[in-house]
Structures are given as structure tokens and as C-alpha cells.
Amino acid sequence: MSKVVILGAGLTGLSTAYHLEKNKFSNYKIFEQDNTPGGLCKSIKQDGFIFDYTGHLLHINDEYFKTFLDSALGLENLNLIQRRSFVFSNETFTHYPFQTNLYGLPNNVISECIKGFVNRKTKIRKPKNFHEWVLKHFGNGIGKHFHFPFQKKLFSYDIKKVLPSWTGRFVPSTSLKSIVEGALEDKAKKVGYNSSFYYPKSNGIQTLPNLLLRQLQNKVLTNHKVSSIDLKNKIVFFENGHQESYNILVSTLPLNVFLKMSKEKSSTNLKSATNKLVCNSLINFNLGFNVGDLTTKHWIYVPESKYAFYRIGFWHNFSENMAPKGHSSLYGEFSHIPGTKTKKQLENLTQKCVNQTLSILGLSKQNIVIQKNLHLKHAYVIYDAWREKNLKKLHKKLNEESVYSVGRFGEWKYSSMQEAVLDGKIAAETIVNKTFLAASKTSLEKNIISQQDKKEATL
Numbered sequence: 347m348s349k350v351v352i353l354g355a356g357l358t359g360l361s362t363a364y365h366l367e368k369n370k371f372s373n374y375k376i377f378e379q380d381n382t383p384g385g386l387c388k389s390i391k392q393d394g395f396i397f398d399y400t401g402h403l404l405h406i407n408d409e410y411f412k413t414f415l416d417s418a419l420g421l422e423n424l425n426l427i428q429r430r431s432f433v434f435s436n437e438t439f440t441h442y443p444f445q446t447n448l449y450g451l452p453n454n455v456i457s458e459c460i461k462g463f464v465n466r467k468t469k470i471r472k473p474k475n476f477h478e479w480v481l482k483h484f485g486n487g488i489g490k491h492f493h494f495p496f497q498k499k500l501f502s503y504d505i506k507k508v509l510p511s512w513t514g515r516f517v518p519s520t521s522l523k524s525i526v527e528g529a530l531e532d533k534a535k536k537v538g539y540n541s542s543f544y545y546p547k548s549n550g551i552q553t554l555p556n557l558l559l560r561q562l563q564n565k566v567l568t569n570h571k572v573s574s575i576d577l578k579n580k581i582v583f584f585e586n587g588h589q590e591s592y593n594i595l596v597s598t599l600p601l602n603v604f605l606k607m608s609k610e611k612s613s614t615n616l617k618s619a620t621n622k623l624v625c626n627s628l629i630n631f632n633l634g635f636n637v638g639d640l641t642t643k644h645w646i647y648v649p650e651s652k653y654a655f656y657r658i659g660f661w662h663n664f665s666e667n668m669a670p671k672g673h674s675s676l677y678g679e680f681s682h683i684p685g686t687k688t689k690k691q692l693e694n695l696t697q698k699c700v701n702q703t704l705s706i707l708g709l710s711k712q713n714i715v716i717q718k719n720l721h722l723k724h725a726y727v728i729y730d731a732w733r734e735k736n737l738k739k740l741h742k743k744l745n746e747e748s749v750y751s752v753g754r755f756g757e758w759k760y761s762s763m764q765e766a767v768l769d770g771k772i773a774a775e776t777i778v779n780k781t782f783l784a785a786s787k788t789s790l791e792k793n794i795i796s797q798q799d800k801k802e803a804t805l
């Protein structure tokens with residue numbers, strides 16, 4: 347039977363392993379660089395607080411995933427929460443999404459948004475970039491007051507170089523009726539993919555990888571950081587000196603990292619893509635406060651460019667176990683393109699974000715009882731023209747080398763935890779089918795040869 351090697355034990359890698367075993371396929375090994383599996387879905391526990399690697403909320407709309415969660419954990423162990431999310435701009439909190447909730451904003455802003463919508467550029471047939479996409483669907487006012495500055499901060503990238511293909515379910519649409527109604531009435535609306543969400547009652551989002559982990563027969567080999575991959579001879583090398591050969595490789599590593607480490611046939615030319623794949627990094631600052639009833643909000647989007655961060659969210663409102671009694675906690679995020687900021691600049695920016703957060707919330711430094719800064723090296727993939735043109739070709743070439751690069755960063759896409767579990771399921775099932783077909787073919791071939799041998803022997 348083919349030997350499968352899985353690189354990375356985040357949700358996608360763990361789900362691949364789980365689904366291989368579910369299909370009675372145990373000839374695999376799974377390696378992880380960290381000393382704990384979980385990837386982006388790890389949680390940190392400190393002084394009674396729990397922090398995830400920034401807000402990780404569960405959006406479930408796939409029956410298989412829901413059934414899996416229910417049987418492995420029990421849905422009763424998840425809080426089902428109706429979103430209370432806001433936008434903070436012009437010193438005002440408005441309900442999210444901005445494009446249907448202008449209530450409370452200065453009149454000139456509301457007027458710009460409505461006029462902009464009426465005069466939106468509906469004639470643009472196929473928007474070339476996110477900027478044009480906003481002009482077509484929302485107009486210049488809503489763009490100027492929310493989407494342009496917000497997305498620029500989230501991506502840390504020129505939004506005229508970002509394609510609109512990622513928008514899909516992530517950006518709720520609007521109409522003149524919704525805009526006007528939302529300007530006249532202060533009322534949250536159930537729109538968008540995240541109007542309600544689930545969150546584990548205890549232990550943070552790490553509950554999810556732990557569920558998969560608990561059910562695996564094979565152990566995750568932690569502290570195994572891949573240093574190079576010999577695609578020709580099908581061997582993975584690790585920094586600790588270990589090496590492992592494979593027939594099929596499943597990589598959940600960021601695609602640019604994987605390509606950089608791969609040694610290939612001169613004809614394949616995969617490595618040249620390494621620097622073309624753009625992804626931003628994120629600093630996630632987490633704060634614990636000695637204040638019990640800070641806010642009932644779940645999260646706040648902060649579009650204005652004078653604020654260094656683009657979002658803050660409140661752990662204690664996801665589950666009461668995220669902060670000790672009488673305390674509250676939050677996460678905040680700001681992004682940068684790797685290599686564009688020094689360590690000192692990032693430290694200064696983090697401090698600026700903390701100070702600005704305190705001032706928005708009316709708190710002081712004396713209220714902070716814990717601060718935990720986390721660095722997510724890979725956060726948001728940039729959907730640029732190069733990606734659009736070349737990504738499929740890259741994956742095709744990798745498949746020809748018996749490599750499946752899967753998951754959020756393996757596939758170089760925006761995707762959720764649910765999708766990570768489903769990506770792993772698809773990878774496992776593809777491998778099982780492929781090896782089953784190959785095995786049947788070999789046994790068929792063997793059968794034919796032995797029949798021929800028999801025939802020859804009787805001649």
C-alpha cells in the first residue's frame with residue numbers, strides 16, 4: 347500500500363489523518379513543527395484567561411461537519427451565539443454591516459453614502475479589482491467610509507491590486523431600501539454568513555483540533571520542522587535530522603514555504619513561484635482586564651486609518667470560561683506584509699494599538715492585568731492577478747509530483763475551520779480512491795500475468 351506523509355497538524359492535516367483512518371488506511375505519518383498540534387486553532391491558557399490565535403468563531407453550514415461535531419463533542423457543548431458586531435467610525439458605533447446600518451453617523455456621511463449608492467458605477471461589467479467592485483456594488487461613499495480604508499488595513503495592500511474574487515459570502519450586499527431604513531433606525535439585522543456562530547463552552551477553539559486528535563490511532567510526530575523536500579526521490583527532510591520517504595505527500599504548509607523548500611527536477615520550475623505568492627502577517631494583541639462588565643459586544647470593526655488596528659473582539663462574550671470572574675478580555679489585530687516592518691516598528695505599532703483600544707473603551711493601563719501578543723506569520727492570502735493566473739497550474743504540477751497541497755495556506759485561499767476539516771476529508775478520500783484503484787490495477791495486472799504464466803506453462 348502507498349505510504350502517505352502528511353505535513354502539518356493543523357485542522358487540515360489532522361482531518362486528513364482522521365479521514366484516512368476512517369477509511370481504514372493507516373499507512374501514514376503526520377509531522378508537525380510545533381510541540382503542540384492545532385496550527386491556527388491552538389489556544390493559550392494563562393492566569394485564568396484563554397486566548398486563541400485571534401478570533402476563531404465557528405460557522406457551520408455543512409451537514410457532515412455538523413454531524414461530526416455533534417457526535418465527537420455534542421453540539422450542547424458549543425454556545426450558539428447571535429452576533430452583536432459593530433463598526434466604530436466618526437466616534438460612533440453603528441451595527442455591522444456598515445452598508446445597511448448608517449444610523450447615528452453624521453448627516454454628511456449618511457448623505458455621501460446614499461448619494462454614492464444612487465450613483466454607483468453599475469456600468470462596470472467586470473470589476474478589475476476590489477476598489478472597482480465596491481464602486482459598482484456600493485458606490486464611492488460607502489467605499490470611502492468603510493470598505494476602502496478597512497480592506498486596505500486588513501490586507502496591508504493596495505486594494506486596486508486585489509481582485510474581487512474573494513468577496514463572495516464575505517461581503518453582504520445592500521439595496522437603497524436597506525440603506526435608507528438602516529439610516530433611520532438603530533436595529534441590528536441578521537445578514538451575512540456570520541450573523542450567528544458557535545463557540546466552545548470551554549477550552550477555547552483548541553477544542554476542535556483536540557477532537558480530531560483524540561480519535562487518531564497514529565501519533566502526531568511533533569517537533570518535526572520540515573527543512574526540505576526532494577520531490578524527485580520523494581523524501582522529506584526535517585531540521586532534527588529525521589528523513590521520511592513517501593509515495594504520496596499531503597502538505598498543509600503555506601504553499602510559498604513548501605515551494606521554497608522543495609528540490610525539484612529542473613524541468614518543473616515550481617520554485618520560481620515562491621516570491622510571487624503574497625500573504626500578509628498579523629499581530630494579534632490580547633488583553634485581559636480587571637473589569638467585569640466591559641461590553642456586551644462581540645467584535646468591532648475599525649475602518650478609520652488613524653487607528654492602527656482594524657478589528658477588536660471580546661473573548662469573554664464568546665464563553666464565560668475565557669476570562670476569570672470579574673474580568674474581561676479582548677483580541678485586536680493589525681496586519682503587515684512580511685519584510686516591510688522592523689521588529690521595533692511592530693512593537694511600537696502594537697503599543698499604539700493597545701493605547702488606542704484603551705481610549706475607545708474608556709479604560710486605562712491600570713485595567714490591564716495580562717497582555718499576550720501573538721504573531722500569525724501567514725494570515726490573509728492576497729488575491730492578486732498572479733495568483734488568479736497561476737495557482738491552478740501550480741497545483742496541477744504538484745499533483746503530477748504526487749503532492750496534494752491542501753488547506754487554507756496549502757491551497758492559498760480564504761477558508762474557514764469547517765472548510766479545513768472538509769479539505770482534509772477530500773484529500774483523504776482522493777488518496778484512498780487513488781491507492782485502491784492502483785492496488786486493483788496491480789492485482790489485476792498480476793492476475794493477468796499469472797494467467798499468462800499458467801497458459802505458457804501448459805503450452
Ligand SMILES: Cc1cc2nc3c(=O)[nH]c(=O)nc-3n(C[C@H](O)[C@H](O)[C@H](O)COP(=O)(O)OP(=O)(O)OC[C@H]3O[C@@H](n4cnc5c(N)ncnc54)[C@H](O)[C@@H]3O)c2cc1C
Nearest residue numbers: 354356357358379385386402403571572753754761762763
Ligand atoms: C486571522 C484569521 C482569522 C480566522 N478566523 C476564522 C474564524 O473566525 N472562523 C473560521 O472558521 N476560520 C477562521 N480562520 C481560518 C482558520 O484558521 C483556518 O481555515 C484553519 O485553521 C486552517 O487550518 P490548516 O490546517 O489548513 O492550516 P494551519 O492551521 O496553518 O496548519 C498548518 C500547520 O503546518 C505546520 N507547519 C508549518 N510549517 C511547517 C514546517 N516547515 N514543518 C512542519 N510543520 C509546519 C504549522 O505549525 C501548522 O500546525 C481564520 C484565519 C485567520 C488567519
